[in-house]
Amino acid sequence: MATTKALLVGAGHAHLHLIRRADELAAAGYEIHLLAPRYFDYSGVASAMAVGGLPRGAGRVDVRALAGSTGVNFHEGRLLSLDPVRRIATGADGAQLAYDALSLNIGSVVSPQGMRVHPSVVRVKPLAALMALDARLQESTRSATTVTIVGGGATGIELAAQLATRWGVGRVRLVESGPAIGADLPPGARERVLRVLARRGVAIHTGCLVQEIGERGLVCAHGCEIAHDVAVLATGLSAPPVLEEWGLGDERGVPVRATLQHTHRDEIYAVGDCAQFLPRPLPRLGVHGVRQGPVLHQSLLARIHDRDLPQYTPRRRALSILDLGGGVGLAVRGRWWWYGAGVLRLKRRIDERWLTMYRLR
Ligand SMILES: Cc1cc2nc3c(=O)[nH]c(=O)nc-3n(C[C@H](O)[C@H](O)[C@H](O)COP(=O)(O)OP(=O)(O)OC[C@H]3O[C@@H](n4cnc5c(N)ncnc54)[C@H](O)[C@@H]3O)c2cc1C
Structure with missing residues (x-):
């Protein structure tokens, strides 16, 4: 044949x-x-x-x-x-x-949305680039490292929430150009996330259109400057x-x-x-x-076999679960949402089941 x-x-x-x-x-x-x-x-x-x-x-x-x-x-x-x-x-x-x-x-890859970005800035995608974050934090000579995350979508929120629980990280800032972080989340879920971030001391800067991210600080369109030891670019994927x-x-x-x-x-x-x-x-x-x-x-x-080709029909809604660190997660499906330790356990089970299919025993 x-x-x-x-x-x-x-x-x-x-x-x-x-x-x-x-x-x-x-x-x-x-x-x-x-x-x-x-x-x-x-x-x-x-x-x-x-x-x-x-x-x-x-x-x-x-x-x-x-x-x-x-x-x-x-x-x-x-x-x-x-x-x-x-x-x-x-x-x-x-x-x-x-x-x-x-x-x-x-x-x-992460889309820099027209910003000038210093090579030292950690990009969230490809994931190999994001994996450099742990090493960067370990290398930091400061006892309380300041980390700024640019982009207040799901990935930026996940990283900010988790970084705020990490030993050695002193200050976490989440910078967003729009009027609110988590714009895609249902309003109640967004409020829940804001409470978690506030309790963990994450500083949120909204309406801040970043023009340049340098090695030690960033500059916004209206002139404000924010200093950091490590910056992470989480401004959406392209x-x-x-x-x-x-x-x-x-x-x-x-x-x-x-x-x-x-x-x-x-x-x-x-x-x-x-x-x-x-x-x-x-x-x-x-x-x-x-x-x-x-x-x-x-x-x-x-x-x-020379047959008609199948078509992909996307479902309107999908379950997505954010790992917010500290043992808790936030699940969202359409306008429904759930928060807590059980949510993170569910996420770990789903992830493990999927990964097991592709790992040899
Ligand atoms: C931090 C973070 C967390 C996320 N969490 C979630 C989540 O919980 N749930 C969710 O649904 N989505 C999540 N996303 C989005 C998710 O990463 C992407 O939508 C998803 O990975 C896309 O899958 P893919 O199969 O298209 O590509 P990928 O999973 O990115 O796989 C592509 C592969 O192609 C390889 N590759 C790249 N270039 C080449 C080349 N030139 N030649 C050969 N190989 C190449 C890469 O190494 C990679 O292994 C997250 C994104 C980020 C950044």
Whole structure:
């Protein structure tokens, strides 16, 4: 039987599902190649790992081991360039990989929103960059380090709440350009979070449009300056800039149809944060990557059997749980919310169950 080469780039949530189910793809006639870094870091426990609340390995998946166990040809590294006309991908080590079908699941980066950002500032995405935070805090020579987080969305709130409970952190500031932090939270949940942050001494600066974040301080549009020892950039996520270099999209992502295929190239798929889902805008959340995995898997099978391709239908609401440190969490689904220790226990169970699927025993 002739084989069809499918190249998976990045081992994000959706591709992990495919790697696990690779035997079905191989049986259908695919030769599966994966080009990705060796380890995948899971965002559900990223904040806790970054502030030292959980060990570094708590959210890691050994992608090479998983691929090896399911017969996927693993190429360690990152995609450097792509020739969509000749259908050839080139890895950072110069190795060239030809493909018949290509799928991108390479995640996102933090979007600096036009700010000038010093290289010492810790970025929340890619997660490998966020993992530098713990080391930066340990290196800090001050006994009471001042940390400023720029961006008062879910990630900024999680990090501020957790940092405020960490030993050695003296002052935590959360800086937001809008009129309130947690703008997406239901009003009652926002009030609850504000009470937690106030009790832990987090200083909140709203209406502060940051123009520049330097090594030791930041400057806002109306001239105020705020000093820090360590700054964290948490101003929202955008697709990786390399997509533009590859001619596949822009900061919104690779434009894909409901079938998760590129608008003009049927053989190219994009899933998760690096995709711009054209039927309707999707928030950059792991849950979409997770739910797109089975659709992508079925699509590859349908393609080889010349059947109609399935479509991704996002659910209107998803459960999201913030780890607020100190043993408590905040769960939100639509306008419903719950707070407390039981919520964090539920989050840990959900995260562990998901990670266990991709870890070899
Ligand atoms: C601190 C933090 C906490 C978050 N918590 C949550 C949460 O609790 N729940 C939730 O739903 N969302 C959360 N998010 C959002 C979540 O991180 C993303 O929506 C999710 O990770 C996107 O999944 P993905 O599969 O698209 O990509 P990712 O999970 O980012 O995976 C992409 C993979 O591709 C690899 N890669 C990147 N570039 C290349 C390349 N050029 N070549 C090959 N491989 C490459 C990366 O190393 C990575 O392993 C959080 C985000 C942050 C920053």
